[in-house]
Amino acid sequence: MKFAIWLPLFDELSDPLEVARLAAAAEEAGWDGFFLWDQLWWREPVREVSDPWITMSAMATATERLRIGPMVTPVARRRPTKLLRETTTLDRLSGGRLTLGVGLGSDRFAGEYSRTGEEVDDRARAEQMDETLDILTAGWTGEPVKYRGKHHVVDDVQFLPRPVAGRVPVWIAGFPGNAKPIRRAAKYDGFFPVNLTSPEQLAEPVAVLREARGNLDDYDIAVALEPSFDPRPYAEAGATWCLMDVDPATLRLTDVRAVIAAGPPR
Numbered sequence: 001m002k003f004a005i006w007l008p009l010f011d012e013l014s015d016p017l018e019v020a021r022l023a024a025a026a027e028e029a030g031w032d033g034f035f036l037w038d039q040l041w042w043r044e045p046v047r048e049v050s051d052p053w054i055t056m057s058a059m060a061t062a063t064e065r066l067r068i069g070p071m072v073t074p075v076a077r078r079r080p081t082k083l084l085r086e087t088t089t090l091d092r093l094s095g096g097r098l099t100l101g102v103g104l105g106s107d108r109f110a111g112e113y114s115r116t117g118e119e120v121d122d123r124a125r126a127e128q129m130d131e132t133l134d135i136l137t138a139g140w141t142g143e144p145v146k147y148r149g150k151h152h153v154v155d156d157v158q159f160l161p162r163p164v165a166g167r168v169p170v171w172i173a174g175f176p177g178n179a180k181p182i183r184r185a186a187k188y189d190g191f192f193p194v195n196l197t198s199p200e201q202l203a204e205p206v207a208v209l210r211e212a213r214g215n216l217d218d219y220d221i222a223v224a225l226e227p228s229f230d231p232r233p234y235a236e237a238g239a240t241w242c243l244m245d246v247d248p249a250t251l252r253l254t255d256v257r258a259v260i261a262a263g264p265p266r
Contacts, residue, residue, distance in 0.1 A: 001235040003264030004033030005256075006071055006224055006243035009050040010042060012253040016050055020058035022260060027066040029263045034059060035071035035101065035243060042110050046248060053086060060094035067097050071222075071243065072173040072192065074105025076125035077118055080135040080152050084159055087136065087168050096164030100136075101192055103173035103181075104129060126180070127151060133170065133188070140167040171222060176201045179208070186212035190220030190241075199233040206238040227259050 005026050007013055013022075023034045036052040052070050059068050075083070091098040104125050107113040113120045119128065131149040138145045139159040147154040171190035174181020182205045185191035193205055202221070210216050222241035223234045231242040244259055 001231060001239060002032035002241050003231075003266075004035055004067070004222075004241060004243045005031055005260060006035045006037075006245055007256065008037040008039065008042070008046075008246075008248045008251065009052060009055060010046045010248050010251060011048050013251065013256065014048040014050040016055040016058045018253070019050075019055050020062040022256065023059040023066055023068070024062045025257070026260045027063045029260055030266075031066065031260065031264050033067040033069075033099070033241065033243075034063075035069050035099075038070040038073040039110065040112050040116075042248060053090070056090055056098075057093060060090060060097070063097075064095070065097075067099055068094060069099035069171075070101055071099075071171070072101035072103040072105075074112075074125075075102045075132045076104065076128040077113070078132065080132040081139070081154060081157070081159075083132065084136050084139040088140065088159070088161065088163050091163040091168050092161065098163075099169045099171060099190070101171045101173060102129065102133070103192075103194075124151075130184070136170075137167070169220075171220060176205050182208045183212065185209065190222060192222045192224075194224070196223055196234075199237040199239075202234065202237040202239060227265075231265060 013019060026034050038052045039049060041049050056068050087100055104122055107120050119125050128151045131152045135147055135154055140163055142160055142162045144156050144158045145154045146156050169189040171192050172181055172185035172188055173192040173194055175195060176193040186209050191205060220240045221238050222243055223239045224243040224245040225231055226245050
């Protein structure tokens with residue numbers, strides 16, 4: 001199992017230079033990854049929020065080995081071609097260390113869609129996400145992209161340069177009891193089941209993914225756990241990554257530094 005820090009860029013962690021220093025410290029302490037929330041704002045008492053994409057650029061230049069990425073970015077609010085350019089550029093800046101975590105997102109936590117006039121229907125956002133992933137996958141090949149969907153159009157455009165390894169790994173987020181995200185995740189490189197309460201909840205998605213793919217070789221399943229939780233039962237259930245989770249309501253920079261300095265729970 002590999003271990004990563006997973007942070008919202010809220011309040012004391014809204015300084016991109018500070019987060020870049022934390023990423024460098026995490027690399028030195030032996031962590032394998034450093035992932036960021038992708039939120040425009042959050043509910044009270046959070047007041048200050050920073051952009052993860054700019055912050056990840058700072059992290060990429062401050063580290064050499066650490067895998068980085070948004071976990072997760074709500075794809076429906078992103079323009080596919082802009083996201084294609086951003087992912088490729090960040091992947092190349094980091095030397096091929098980007099993992100793209102994607103999901104539907106939700107309006108219920110902070111009203112990020114309804115308060116900006118964006119799509120609030122989950123089914124429509126799922127359609128937008130699938131179209132965006134199709135465009136990303138096609139664009140990363142370096143071949144001209146001709147795409148006409150219900151929501152997005154790309155008319156014979158070639159996107160160069162390509163990512164370092166030819167494409168960027170994609171992890172799909174979703175609730176473990178929801179079949180659609182799991183089936184979607186089977187087409188890509190990883191699954192991030194959110195809101196897990198026990199390792200037993202991994203049994204069904206792992207079985208579905210194995211059946212859909214034939215095997216889970218070179219496939220990632222990431223779980224988010226508080227630092228006090230034992231990751232071993234989750235590893236035995238099939239998880240390959242453990243993301244150290246923090247509560248944004250009680251988030252403190254000193255606590256994050258302490259978790260990073262302690263190193264991953266090997």
